[in-house]
Amino acid sequence: MTISARVHYATLALIELALRQSEKAPVAVREITRRHGIPGPFLVQILRTLRSAGWVQSVRGSQGGYRLAVEPADLTLLEIAEAVGCPESNGQTDATDTPANRMVHEVWDAASEASRAVLARTTLAEIAARTAQDDAVMFYI
Amino acid sequence: MTISARVHYATLALIELALRQSEKAPVAVREITRRHGIPGPFLVQILRTLRSAGWVQSVRGSQGGYRLAVEPADLTLLEIAEAVGCPESNGQTDATDTPANRMVHEVWDAASEASRAVLARTTLAEIAARTAQDDAVMFYI
DNA sequence: TAGAAAGTTGATCCAATTAGTCAAGTATGG
DNA sequence: CCATACTTGACTAATTGGATCAACTTTCTA
Numbered sequence: 001m002t003i004s005a006r007v008h009y010a011t012l013a014l015i016e017l018a019l020r021q022s023e024k025a026p027v028a029v030r031e032i033t034r035r036h037g038i039p040g041p042f043l044v045q046i047l048r049t050l051r052s053a054g055w056v057q058s059v060r061g062s063q064g065g066y067r068l069a070v071e072p073a074d075l076t077l078l079e080i081a082e083a084v085g086c087p088e089s090n091g092q093t094d095a096t097d098t099p100a101n102r103m104v105h106e107v108w109d110a111a112s113e114a115s116r117a118v119l120a121r122t123t124l125a126e127i128a129a130r131t132a133q134d135d136a137v138m139f140y141i
Numbered sequence: 142m143t144i145s146a147r148v149h150y151a152t153l154a155l156i157e158l159a160l161r162q163s164e165k166a167p168v169a170v171r172e173i174t175r176r177h178g179i180p181g182p183f184l185v186q187i188l189r190t191l192r193s194a195g196w197v198q199s200v201r202g203s204q205g206g207y208r209l210a211v212e213p214a215d216l217t218l219l220e221i222a223e224a225v226g227c228p229e230s231n232g233q234t235d236a237t238d239t240p241a242n243r244m245v246h247e248v249w250d251a252a253s254e255a256s257r258a259v260l261a262r263t264t265l266a267e268i269a270a271r272t273a274q275d276d277a278v279m280f281y282i
Numbered sequence: 283t284a285g286a287a288a289g290t291t292g293a294t295c296c297a298a299t300t301a302g303t304c305a306a307g308t309a310t311g312g
Numbered sequence: 313c314c315a316t317a318c319t320t321g322a323c324t325a326a327t328t329g330g331a332t333c334a335a336c337t338t339t340c341t342a
Contacts, residue, residue: 004330006329012241016241028289029288030288036239036242042332045330058288059289059339060337062287062288064288064340098153098176098177099272100157100272102275103156103275104144104149104152108144110259114256118251119248122248130244134240134243134244146300170317171317181302182304183301185318189319189320199317199319200318201308201310201317202311202317203309203312203315204310204317
């Protein structure tokens with residue numbers, strides 16, 4: 001399971017917004033792309049998704065930008081991944097419904113559930129806090 | 142994380158071979174495709190991979206087919222998935238190496254590790270045995 | 283009040299991966 | 313010697329993820 005760029009970028013952007021929650025001015029897209037090396041208009045696309053999920057607010061016009069609209073502690077990485085990633089695991093039922101088939105699905109569902117559990121128990125607040133710590137450490141080097 | 146058809150088919154084929162290990166004659170590809178509804182030449186492609194991994198033996202010529210070449214208890218689903226699935230998670234280092242970036246990777250690695258653990262502790266023997274049970278149950282219905 | 287700076291929207295494109303196919307060849311059993 | 317079955321390698325088609333563009337609207341500021 002490799003992390004998709006979409007989810008990756010979305011998470012980076014949200015971390016950035018979480019860390020700058022206290023600032024009064026919204027954060028411009030340009031700043032985020034510059035800081036994290038995210039391809040320009042692609043991030044816009046992603047932010048649109050985050051906005052329709054209600055997690056960020058956009059401010060238009062000059063001096064506009066984005067601002068976090070939820071408590072970082074209330075947003076889990078699983079939610080982010082599911083909102084931004086693949087639309088939904090397409091419920092394509094397999095052609096043949098044999099016992100072997102069911103078994104295989106059972107195991108894979110269990111595996112997938114295990115990884116989802118990890119993401120579900122990590123909040124944006126945690127990951128942002130840990131990032132801030134690392135940033136501080138870098139400062140001393 | 143959705144299971145790829147490749148891995149799915151490979152697992153089905155191996156279950157089939159595991160269940161018929163006791164038979165003296167090898168199992169023909171045709172039989173496997175018929176029983177599990179796997180597209181013909183695609184399974185051949187997959188079996189080739191399994192053969193080069195040393196998990197199945199091929200017998201050529203008339204009455205030929207495939208035979209399991211390892212102990213089902215020694216083969217985990219993780220091994221199968223890794224052999225047959227994506228060549229290798231491409232080690233493409235991200236452009237920018239920021240603390241946020243590292244954090245995101247850390248969490249996703251943990252998630253991915255959790256699901257791998259599930260697959261690693263499930264052996265072909267287990268899943269074959271459970272399939273056989275289900276088969277027996279179906280018999281009575 | 284004009285224009286520059288931002289976000290908005292929708293269409294579009296490209297490349298990589300995955301799924302699936304074909305055809306020509308080789309080995310084996312009867 | 314021929315039918316059956318695996319071998320090999322190239323090839324096509326479809327989906328998806330990643331990324332871009334252009335035309336538009338909103339708002340600030342000079």
